[in-house]
Amino acid sequence: MTKKAFFTFDRQDLVQWLPAYTVPQQLQSSPLALLVSAEEMAEVYLPLSHLLYLHISQTRSSQHMWENFFQQAWPHSPYIIGITGSSASGKSTFAQVLKELFLLFPEQPRVEIVSTDGFLLPNRILHERGILEKKGFPKSYDWKRFLQFMLEMKTGAPEAQIPVYSHLLYDLVPDQVQTISQPDILLIEGVNLLHPQTTVTATPIQSLFDLLIYLDAEEEHLFSWFMKRFHEFLSLARNAPQSYYCDLANLPDDEAISIGEQAWYEINLPNLRTHIHPQRHRAKLIVKKGAEHQVEKVHWRTW
Ligand SMILES: Nc1ncnc2c1ncn2[C@@H]1O[C@H](COP(=O)(O)OP(=O)(O)OP(=O)(O)O)[C@@H](O)[C@H]1O
Numbered sequence: 001m002t003k004k005a006f007f008t009f010d011r012q013d014l015v016q017w018l019p020a021y022t023v024p025q026q027l028q029s030s031p032l033a034l035l036v037s038a039e040e041m042a043e044v045y046l047p048l049s050h051l052l053y054l055h056i057s058q059t060r061s062s063q064h065m066w067e068n069f070f071q072q073a074w075p076h077s078p079y080i081i082g083i084t085g086s087s088a089s090g091k092s093t094f095a096q097v098l099k100e101l102f103l104l105f106p107e108q109p110r111v112e113i114v115s116t117d118g119f120l121l122p123n124r125i126l127h128e129r130g131i132l133e134k135k136g137f138p139k140s141y142d143w144k145r146f147l148q149f150m151l152e153m154k155t156g157a158p159e160a161q162i163p164v165y166s167h168l169l170y171d172l173v174p175d176q177v178q179t180i181s182q183p184d185i186l187l188i189e190g191v192n193l194l195h196p197q198t199t200v201t202a203t204p205i206q207s208l209f210d211l212l213i214y215l216d217a218e219e220e221h222l223f224s225w226f227m228k229r230f231h232e233f234l235s236l237a238r239n240a241p242q243s244y245y246c247d248l249a250n251l252p253d254d255e256a257i258s259i260g261e262q263a264w265y266e267i268n269l270p271n272l273r274t275h276i277h278p279q280r281h282r283a284k285l286i287v288k289k290g291a292e293h294q295v296e297k298v299h300w301r302t303w
């Protein structure tokens with residue numbers, strides 16, 4: 001990484017971003033408190049949310065300036081944050097933590113989370129195209145539909161309906177949609193948000209984000225987080241016969257584990273190495289996590 005292109009902060013630097021902080025009561029009683037400690041909230045996530053608050057406020061004021069200049073009301077458009085990184089890097093958890101913190105902003109914004117998993121092509125089509133083993137690779141998504149959704153959001157559509165993916169079904173959920181109605185802040189999480197996509201859509205998807213965040217971690221940690229979650233899916237599947245993981249849950253442990261490892265080494269790790277990690281410098285904010293998910297360093301792109 002070129003040093004001049006990024007400001008780098010160690011974890012202990014982050015507290016300086018807030019004049020005074022305590023973990024608000026609401027957060028201590030939230031289900032997320034089981035995952036993210038009060039210390040991590042106070043030392044990392046509150047300072048980060050303050051940084052984002054400033055960025056969001058600055059974007060809003062510049063919008064107001066242009067409204068005055070053009071004498072035109074801007075369409076209702078959410079501030080859109082992309083959260084990207086490897087499978088199991090903690091994107092959905094990170095998005096939920098940010099959402100809880102954003103809800104504490106004085107403006108009380110409406111906040112929604114969307115996963116690009118909903119824009120994966122259904123297994124049937126992945127199978128027809130012979131790319132079921134490439135799930136999560138750029139070519140496994142319907143980017144045109146994703147772009148259409150982003151444009152609807154940015155141009156003030158009253159609501160948009162998008163497909164829903166289930167890890168447990170390992171496919172899109174039939175006849176289920178997520179309805180998004182004019183949020184003020186939209187968090188979008190997915191593995192391949194930084195990939196240029198230039199062959200698929202004329203507009204690069206990155207141009208529709210106000211800020212892109214990359215969650216970075218060593219491969220060995222990502223692998224262990226992936227396997228831990230794989231075990232969680234197996235235990236959930238034991239009582240869910242419709243789950244993709246149900247058959248795996250009934251296999252001897254070592255066979256099930258080797259199927260999980262195969263998904264990591266043959267799909268997610270090649271995706272990380274080929275498409276995801278090499279693009280990380282295109283993010284505005286890179287958050288480096290250590291073995292226990294604790295944030296260790298933060299990089300802010302200066303251009
Ligand atoms: N800050 C955190 N502290 C503790 N555990 C965490 C944290 N963030 C994520 N995890 C755990 O790591 C695993 C992966 O997290 P998560 O599901 O958020 O990842 P993801 O990047 O959204 O994955 P995918 O893209 O594959 O859906 C989960 O078991 C989650 O509980």
Ligand SMILES: CC(C)(CO)[C@@H](O)C(=O)NCCC(=O)O
Nearest residue numbers: 087117135136191263264267268
């Ligand atoms: C759905 C994605 C791409 C991202 O959430 C990923 O977690 C996934 O399912 N990858 C395919 C390989 C596997 O983990 O089974």
